[in-house]
Amino acid sequence: MTRIRIEGLTRTFGAVRAVDNISLDIRHGELFTLLGPSGCGKTTLLRMIAGFVDVESGSISFDDRRIDALPAHRRDSGMVFQNYAIFPNHTVAENVAYGLKARKVPAAEIASRVDKALERVRLAGYGPRSPHQLSGGQLQRVAIARALVIEPAVLLFDEPLSNLDAQLRTEMRIEVRQLQQALGLTAIYVTHDQEEALAISDRIAVLRRGKIEQVDTPERIYRMPQTAFVAEFLGSTNMVPGIAGAFDGRNTPVAAAGTEFSVRGEVASPGAPVLLSLRPEALRLGNSSDGPLVQARLALREFLGPMQRLHATLPDGTQLRITALGGQVLDVLPGAPLTLAYDPAQITAYPAP
Numbered sequence: 001m002t003r004i005r006i007e008g009l010t011r012t013f014g015a016v017r018a019v020d021n022i023s024l025d026i027r028h029g030e031l032f033t034l035l036g037p038s039g040c041g042k043t044t045l046l047r048m049i050a051g052f053v054d055v056e057s058g059s060i061s062f063d064d065r066r067i068d069a070l071p072a073h074r075r076d077s078g079m080v081f082q083n084y085a086i087f088p089n090h091t092v093a094e095n096v097a098y099g100l101k102a103r104k105v106p107a108a109e110i111a112s113r114v115d116k117a118l119e120r121v122r123l124a125g126y127g128p129r130s131p132h133q134l135s136g137g138q139l140q141r142v143a144i145a146r147a148l149v150i151e152p153a154v155l156l157f158d159e160p161l162s163n164l165d166a167q168l169r170t171e172m173r174i175e176v177r178q179l180q181q182a183l184g185l186t187a188i189y190v191t192h193d194q195e196e197a198l199a200i201s202d203r204i205a206v207l208r209r210g211k212i213e214q215v216d217t218p219e220r221i222y223r224m225p226q227t228a229f230v231a232e233f234l235g236s237t238n239m240v241p242g243i244a245g246a247f248d249g250r251n252t253p254v255a256a257a258g259t260e261f262s263v264r265g266e267v268a269s270p271g272a273p274v275l276l277s278l279r280p281e282a283l284r285l286g287n288s289s290d291g292p293l294v295q296a297r298l299a300l301r302e303f304l305g306p307m308q309r310l311h312a313t314l315p316d317g318t319q320l321r322i323t324a325l326g327g328q329v330l331d332v333l334p335g336a337p338l339t340l341a342y343d344p345a346q347i348t349a350y351p352a353p
């Protein structure tokens with residue numbers, strides 16, 4: 001197991017600061033995810049750690065060893081690429097053996113280590129096959145076996161599942177997670193799929209334009225996003241602009257969308273413009289609860305099987321998306337009044353930009 005410490009890492013390409021003064025401390029055995037929109041610097045940061053992109057300034061250490069000046073093959077890391085990077089004219093076994101040959105491991109040892117790596121990704125016996133005889137999921141497993149076979153201290157994944165269809169992706173992410181936990185390896189996992197990040201990570205760093213917006217556990221990053229960007233990027237949310245009122249010692253009233261919301265804590269000074277993030281599941285149907293209420297009108301109901309999504313119109317015409325369980329009976333027709341209850345602790349407020 002290996003701790004990864006990154007300090008003040010920067011890389012520019014022309015005018016673009018792809019990675020802008022990033023510092024991170026990744027713990028032993030952690031699956032740490034870099035999440036963010038296209039172009040935010042995820043691949044550049046991962047490739048700097050792998051040794052495929054030069055460091056401009058800053059440092060990278062594995063435990064107490066500074067590794068940022070070492071060539072890639074001496075960094076003790078295995079990388080899984082988005083496009084698999086499998087050699088089509090070599091067998092599965094030859095593909096997996098690649099890193100061992102490059103490291104001049106004796107032939108007899110190569111064969112047994114390749115078998116073991118293929119077994120770990122549930123491809124025992126596939127060694128003699130040609131890559132074109134494998135499915136997408138199997139090819140991705142070969143790519144993982146090739147990274148594992150060198151017995152790296154650190155595993156690096158760059159969007160390893162993005163070429164797979166949705167169902168296979170949700171299956172494979174569990175395999176990746178279980179393998180990483182079973183081997184006790186420290187892993188950095190790049191994705192722009194927020195559900196994948198929430199599902200398998202110990203911690204997530206949300207990146208934006210080469211900088212870190214927030215580093216936290218999946219639960220905290222979802223429930224307590226520190227910026228409006230993180231709230232919008234992770235999960236869907238309703239962003240509603242409003243004006244803060246006077247803090248009453250427990251909650252702050254916020255006038256928004258022609259009504260008033262109550263937000264836990266002191267969110268801003270009275271009169272300050274704010275943005276409210278209302279998660280679709282933070283608002284509940286009905287008025288039986290002891291929390292504050294909001295009056296709205298039902299605009300549209302979408303039945304989605306296990307869930308239903310309600311589109312509710314607030315007094316000034318703003319529409320909110322609300323999710324409720326599909327089994328919950330809703331005896332309201334479009335256009336009819338709808339009472340919504342919520343917990344002030346589940347609403348987040350940000351300074352308006």
Ligand SMILES: Nc1ncnc2c1ncn2[C@@H]1O[C@H](COP(=O)(O)OP(=O)(O)OP(=O)(O)O)[C@@H](O)[C@H]1O
Pocket residue numbers: 013016017018036037038039040041042043044045192
């Ligand atoms: N070799 C390069 N030459 C010039 N610009 C580059 C190079 N590599 C990356 N960039 C730029 O750096 C920024 C970050 O790119 P990067 O590939 O790290 O983003 P990413 O977060 O991995 O995006 P994606 O989700 O699309 O893979 C982008 O603006 C990109 O155009």
Ligand SMILES: [Mg+2]
Pocket residue numbers: 042043044
């Ligand atoms: Mg990328």
